[in-house]
Amino acid sequence: MKAGQPMIQWVEINRKAFLHNVGEFKKRLGRTELMAVVKANAYGHGLLAIASLAQEAGLNWLAVNNLEEGLALRQAGFKPKxxxxxxxxxxxxxxxxGxxxxxxxxxxENIRSLARAARRLKKKxxxxxxxxxxxxxxxxxxxxxGIIAKELKKWPEIEVEGISSHFANIEDTTDDFYxxxxxxxxxxxxxxLENNGLSIPVKHLACSAAAILFPETYFDLARIGLGLYGLWPSKETLISCQQRGQKPLKLKxxxxxxxxxxxxxxxxAGSYVGYGCTYRTTRRSKLAVVPVGYYDGYDRSLSNSAYVLIKGQRAQIRGRVCMDFIMADVTDIPGVELEDRVTLLGSDGQDKITAEQLASLAGTINYEIITRINPLTPRVIV
Ligand SMILES: Cc1ncc(COP(=O)(O)O)c(C=O)c1O
Structure with missing residues (x-):
């Protein structure tokens, strides 16, 4: 094992880039507060790692998907809303x-179950x-x-702090009709709700694309996920931004x-590589066996199509992505040695592999590429 590389597979989280992206969104949002969406293991970046950076950035709100994620944050001592x-x-x-x-x-049903729980706990x-x-x-x-408003009035244990909704068709199009x-x-x-006597203090609707494109959706709070991780929600979002003459955010x-x-x-020459013998070498070749597979979140549809970076150079994936391994062609990369660093996603030297490139090869979106990186893989803040 080489010094400084104690893990065989890891995800590096660039602290400066995250804080920079928070700054970009804060500038865009003005007085609207920013809620960091850290669901799905902070979009694959590591829930606790990102929560600690959100805390450093002074963010007061976090959004998770389920109880387990919320409890993990509380158990780790995170205090924000x-x-x-x-x-x-x-x-x-x-x-x-509790x-x-x-x-x-x-x-x-969920209003009543929460109200009863609050009553038992003697809290709101x-x-x-x-x-x-x-x-x-x-x-x-x-x-x-009207029915919901009537129900809420029956339960003093319930405090309605916020009202929200979520966009269906904001990333996929340059058309703003929907x-x-x-x-x-x-x-x-x-x-x-106001006509029913319910005036709700915290209104929130915007996600990353809305925060980039539609100031009229800002209200009191914006729920920002992908953008904080330095990725654009889609090509269409960038095109819409340019078409509107808005200055694109500089995301890292x-x-x-x-x-x-x-x-x-x-x-x-003529050797088969991997399950199904889907690749056959056309010349004497040198393969690097890389200990990452679809279990780790490296999509099987990247078989025979993606590449990794070794010594800053591209090494094409040969054969199928296995559960725990891929094989990369290093025939044309001189001096590759055992335990050399392999980049699956990110920069190495002058070259880089983006989540968008992998998404395009895998027939999916950048969101899925990053969120599916196995949560057991260590996340390291650099
Ligand atoms: C309800 C809700 N709000 C906000 C977000 C954040 O969206 P984005 O990552 O595009 O900022 C999501 C993401 O899926 C969501 O489901």
Whole structure:
């Protein structure tokens, strides 16, 4: 093992890049507060690592997907306001309220289970109403808001702190018709609740793309995920930004994913490589066996198509991605040695591999490439 490389596979988190991205969004958002979306293991960056950087950046709000992520943050001693964006089972309400976790509510059942839990604990359950504006995921249909408002008034244990919704079609298009339609629905929901005597202090709707493109969606708080990790939500977001004459944010990718060469293998011309014999060498070749596979989050659809960087040079993946290994062609890279550093994602020398490149090869989006990196892989802040 070489000095300074105690792990065989690791994810590097660039502290400066993260803090820079927070700064870029803070500038854009002005008086609107920033909630760091750290769900899905902070988009693969490591929940606790990113929470500590968010704390360093002075962010007061974190968003997670479920109870387990919220509890992990509380158990690690993180004090900011934490909102659970996803599903919490009815029987989990007491644990959530007991740990000062805020929840989104979207039906009578979860309102009642939270209220009863709060009553038992003799404390308030702080909730954010999630409004159905057009995504048809979690959310209260606007026409039922009157019933929800009536229910909420029955429970003094419930404090309605926030009202939120989420965009369906903001990253995939340069057409702003659907975000505008959802924004109009959101405003209608706010009005409807006010008419029912519920004035809610914290309104939030914006994700990264909305924060980049639509100031009219900022309200009090913006839930920013991907952008904080230095990635653009899509090409369309960048194009829309340019078309509107807005200055694009300068985002810096935060994550690099690395490992080391496990074996160097000379093979004869005409040799098959990997499961299914999907690659056959056309010349005498040298392969680097790399200890990362689809279990680690390196998508199997990258078989025979992606490359890694070794000594700053591209080494093409030969054969199928295995569960725990890939084989990379280093025939044309002189001087590759056992345990040399391999970059799966990120920069090495003058070259780099981006999440967008891997996403395009794997037929997916940058969000999926980063969130699927195995949570067991160590995250190191550099
Ligand atoms: C409810 C909700 N809000 C905010 C976000 C953050 O979106 P983005 O990563 O595009 O900023 C997500 C991400 O999926 C989400 O589900």
């Amino acid at each position: 934490i909102l659970i964006l996803g599903y919490v089972g009815l029987e989990q309400a007491e644990t959530a309220v 740990s000062d976790l805020r929840l989104v509510v979207y039906n009578l 359950a702080i909730v954010h109403l999630k409004i159905e504006t057009g995504t048809n995921r979690q959310g209260i249909p606007i026409k039922t808001l 975000p505008k339609y959802q924004l109009a629905n959101f405003l209608e929901a706010v009005r409807c 990718p935060v994550l690099s994913w690395r490992t080391r060469v496990a074996q160097i293998k000379p093979v004869a």
